[in-house]
Amino acid sequence: MLTNKSILITGGTGSLGKALTKHILKVWPEVKRIVIYSRDEQKQFQMAQEYSGDEYPQLRFFIGDVRDRERLKRAMKGIDYVIHAAAMKHVPIAEYNPDECIKTNIGGAQNVVDACLETSVERVVALSTDKACAPINLYGATKLTSDKLFVAANNIKGHNPIRFSVVRYGNVMGSNGLCNSIFH
Numbered sequence: 455m456l457t458n459k460s461i462l463i464t465g466g467t468g469s470l471g472k473a474l475t476k477h478i479l480k481v482w483p484e485v486k487r488i489v490i491y492s493r494d495e496q497k498q499f500q501m502a503q504e505y506s507g508d509e510y511p512q513l514r515f516f517i518g519d520v521r522d523r524e525r526l527k528r529a530m531k532g533i534d535y536v537i538h539a540a541a542m543k544h545v546p547i548a549e550y551n552p553d554e555c556i557k558t559n560i561g562g563a564q565n566v567v568d569a570c571l572e573t574s575v576e577r578v579v580a581l582s583t584d585k586a587c588a589p590i591n592l593y594g595a596t597k598l599t600s601d602k603l604f605v606a607a608n609n610i611k612g613h614n615p616i617r618f619s620v621v622r623y624g625n626v627m628g629s630n631g632l633c634n635s636i637f638h
Contacts, residue, residue, distance in 0.1 A: 456482035462533045464520050464566060465540030466490030467497035470581055470623070474537060475501075479510060487512050491529050492540065493519040520562030526569035533573065538566050538580040538604075541597065548593045559596035560603070567607045567618070575616055580604040582622040 456478060463471045467490060478485055490513065492498060498515045505513050518525040520540045530536065541559050542548055548555035563580065570578050582601050585594035607618040 456535070457484040458486045459534040460487040460489070460532055461485065461535045461537065462489040462491055462516075462529055463537045463539055464491045464526075464562075465538070467492040467494050467501050468539055471537075471539045472501065474539070475505075475513070479505075479513075485512055487514060487532075489514045489516050489529060489533065491516045491518050491520075491526075493517065520565055521557055523565040523569055526565055527572055530569050530573040530575055534576050536566065536570055536575050536578045538563065538578065541581075541600075543583075543593060545591050545593050548596070549591065552592050555592055555596055559593070560599050563600035563603045567603055570616060570618075571607070571611060571614060578604065578607075578616065578618045580618070580620045582620050584622055586622060 459482075461478065463474060465471045466475060466488075471490065471492070475488055475490065478488060490498060490501060495517055498517065502513075502515055507513070516529045518529055520526065520538075540562060542551075542555045566578070566580070580600060582597050583594070585591070586597040586601055587594075589595040589598050601620045601622075604618045604620050607616075611618075
């Protein structure tokens with residue numbers, strides 16, 4: 455399914471982003487390109503050390519923040535699928551820095567939606583959390599809002615054939631891996 459496709463993973467150096475990258479490269483070695491989009495240059499450097507350019511020429515590293523819509527649009531040129539895994543996810547840090555959590559988890563989500571609508575992306579999957587179901591903290595509330603933005607994007611896409619989906623990874627038990635749940 456991902457053979458000859460180009461994929462961008464926001465938050466690609468995070469735990470889920472790295473796991474998805476490993477899984478995609480193992481199951482779909484003929485993937486055309488995987489763009490790891492994150493704002494952490496050190497994590498990108500470390501991940502690039504794990505995946506040599508000689509062995510994994512389809513892997514690209516793109517420094518950027520989901521808060522920057524123009525940078526997202528540039529990164530999405532030629533991308534078929536977007537997996538949105540970027541988030542501020544630490545509950546105590548989000549509670550202490552609510553404005554930063556809102557800018558990343560809600561504003562960043564809206565930027566991803568907008569950038570996808572403005573480029574030729576075919577399919578978008580936003581990774582969520584079980585904490586978005588009846589949220590009791592800011593993290594859960596921002597992820598619920600993000601989920602709503604991605605689902606609502608299907609209503610405003612017009613004639614654009616793009617599809618937006620949300621996966622709450624706490625609810626993917628029993629699947630054959632997150633990628634299989636995302637793309638089927």
